[in-house]
Amino acid sequence: KNALAFAEIFHLLKPDVFIDTHVSNGADYQYALTHLFTQHNKLGGPLGGYVHSDIMPKLEAALSGKNWDITPYVNVFNRPPETGFSQFMDFPRYSTGYTALWNTLGLMVETHMLKPYKTRVEGTYELLKSMIEITENEGDRIKALRAASHEAFTAAATYPIQWETDTTKTSTLSFKGYESGYIPSEVTGALRLYYDRNKPLTKAVAYQDHYKPSVEVTVPAAYIVPQGWWPVVKRLKANHVEMKSLEKDSAMTVEVYKIASYQTISSPFEGHYLHYNTKVTAIEETVRFRKGDYIVATLQPGFRYIMETLEPGAPDSFFNWNFFDTVLQQKEGFSPYVFEDTAKKMLETDEVLRKTFETEKENDKAFSGDWFAQLNWLYQRSVHYEKAYLRYPIYRVSKAQ
Template sequence: MRITLLTISLLTFISCNTSEKKTAENTNFTTVFEKSGGTETPTYPEVISYYQNLAETYQEIDIQEIGMTDSGNPLHIVTLNPDKVFDFKKIRKTKRILLINNGIHPGESDGIDATMLLFRDIAKGTFEAPKNTVLTTIPIYNIGGALNRNTGTRTNQNGPKTYGFRGNARNYDLNRDFIKNDTKNAQTFAKIFHLVQPDVFIDNHVSNGADYQYTLTHLFTQHNKLNGALGDYLHNEMHPQLEASLRTKNWDITPYVNVWGTTPDKGWTQFMDSPRYSTGYTTLWNTLGVMVETHMLKPYKPRVEGTYELMKSMINITEKDGEKIRSLREQAFADLPKQNTYPVNWTVDTTKISTFSFKGYEGAYINSKITGAKRLKYDQNKPYSKEVRYQNYFKPTTEIEVPTAYIIPKGWWSVIDKLDLNQISYKTLEKDSTISVELYHIKEYKSRKMPYEGHYLHYSTTVEKGTETITFKKGDIIIPTDQKGFRYLIDTLEPEAPDSFFNWNFFDTILQQKEGFSPYVWEDKALELLKHDEKLKQKFEEKKKDTAFAKNWFAQLDWIHKQSDNYEKAHMRYPVYRVLK
């Protein structure tokens, strides 16, 4: 092609023009939220395009795709580091990392907009960038829900005009999926979390529930679960610092108001975030977690602005206390595996109560004009400030003896895949090996009558213990508990833990007996068994003192069958074995 002077001039113009578009001075980073006067939130493509443009303009910002979601779109993480280093292994050597998750429920879009503003303002130098803290965000976690925009499903919420839907592309509530990993979103989150390994985690939400004066509420992970010094720091230092910092900026904040169907003036109990929830999951690796809950009835603009200020305050706390946070987390990783026991179930400790002044609205029960029944009505013309009781201390109800290791037969690959996803270390048996172990039989459990997030979740599970010498097969895995995933292992592999893999139905095949007996055949064999086993016969006669048992012929035959070698060992036997210290 012949290049003319005109062509050269045109190419020069295009080159200069492209360069100008990538400079901060010539790029418009005014958000949809700002353009709309605080009434609208951007679409998913607009959010990603915004961050891509930021990354192209500011070398301090990096955006990358990691993994897939159920929507068929990849998750992105955006990282802001003034040092322009985006290798997390290198970052962790000198800095602390704060991970911000947005749009897990895309109708609760406050954090999406607040984080866009936050990253832009730091990059532009609107306020000083943190020197010792690196920020990473997932711009929108529930992409499928974000693409499913509507104007009505957040029935209780005051703006924005349009927003995403709570369920993801497969209609999962992603804030119930962190431990079970049913969705590609949750599987990718695990990859991101273990890549980033944050010291502090923020998940931005909008509340439902009671009415009150506050725009901002916070839900810190339950401090008793963190054990010792790390929990004490969260409860006695980080939590008060956040509230104090926001007060200096004229932002009132209160603990998340965990009240439903009544008024909060008599107080409430802290929400207990088990590992199905984001902060419950991240806490398994001693990450300090806080869920932001703005109030649904407040206008959208102040909700976004409050979320923005809260994140700035958390950055400042992390910046100031970074070395302490690092030290406390490392100490927790070192100390936890040394424990002889570990709590897997908790209840409210009613002997310890926190009190504080709460700003609410008077509420009353009046006659409904629709149903004629009594209905709750708040009167925002009657604000009050009252001392309330806040139950934010919990104590263990079930504790297990910590094993040296767990053993899982290789056939339970679906569970082993989850361990791999969460970077759990284990050894694979290179040959058949005979090992003395403690084993569980499932004694009792209850199940939900209705499906819950794709499962009929078990609860109130109890076990019976036994010991046995078992020959495990080549390829079975031994998982030492002395590792960073200590808490994850116990919370998933101990059946009595509320979010254990057993309670999430991953071992349900052991609950069904595969072989039985025909009574007319077993009658004769059972009689012979009783004739030749005097101890069994005595136990049987003792059992028949139970009138109901004595009147149930099948129950009697079944009981004898379960005491015999004919009864299958797999029934109700939990296939995760414990090597004791």
């Protein structure tokens, strides 16, 4: 409910700039303040470059004029930051990643946990004041760039759903840290990381602050969401996604995804066993939809939210957050003593199938010695095989239609 309440407030205000305030951990260094702007390549469009090359330097300069040093969020854990680090990738599960889906300029303030509370509060206050002043001066430009970014995204033929560090582009930070090393732990006897605050240092540190798309998908004209998936419909509505209900039962030619592979984390995250590295195959098929099913056009203000949640390969898709896990379970099977006769008939009447089956046995010794695997192989190619198994239940309508 907290997330739904946050969405309600966000869409009520429709902010041009969003700021979240946090406390950071992971390493020790001289800074009380660090900034975590939404990743500029992912924010994309003309707005992304503006945040990286204009807004961020202006904020740093404004705070420097108030004697507040600030650096990008120190994205390390249990290792010295002087070895270099990359910009944090704020996927849509994070507040600034979520607000970026509406081309809102997002900023996370991270104050250092080991600095005095008074210092952290004062630093946050000065940062907020500086950012408000910048926003006031740049307001018209920010609004124009937000609109331009939306137009650029919705006009594109493809949309990036996965990202990777661009190792060809590296920045250098003049980083203010402390000398560090490893000393024997008095608890475990193993070596532990140690920072010497009596030995501050300033060092040039490699900072990888550029990302590039690793997976892109074509943008459909619309998605069709069957009404039975009400938890998904509820979240689309909560995020002001425009939808139309089918007025009657209809047959439509659509693109259908099959889940080809995926992985799942071993421990729960926020109450979910998230999937990742999800890959799909696609076929075109005529599907019958029911009156009341939803057509979600992509050309609308919620374009990026739609793409990030309904494309199963996106890191924070509804699929990866377990909304469609029922399609991952095969509920139907076969009784070997009954299916034997059907399998025999299949091989007798389908020469291509028979040859493929024989080739499979010749090339796979384990398969050739496993009678159940052989029957299951044939069952998967029969008309009785469960159609819904691994079939992604959200459908894509091509722009060509």
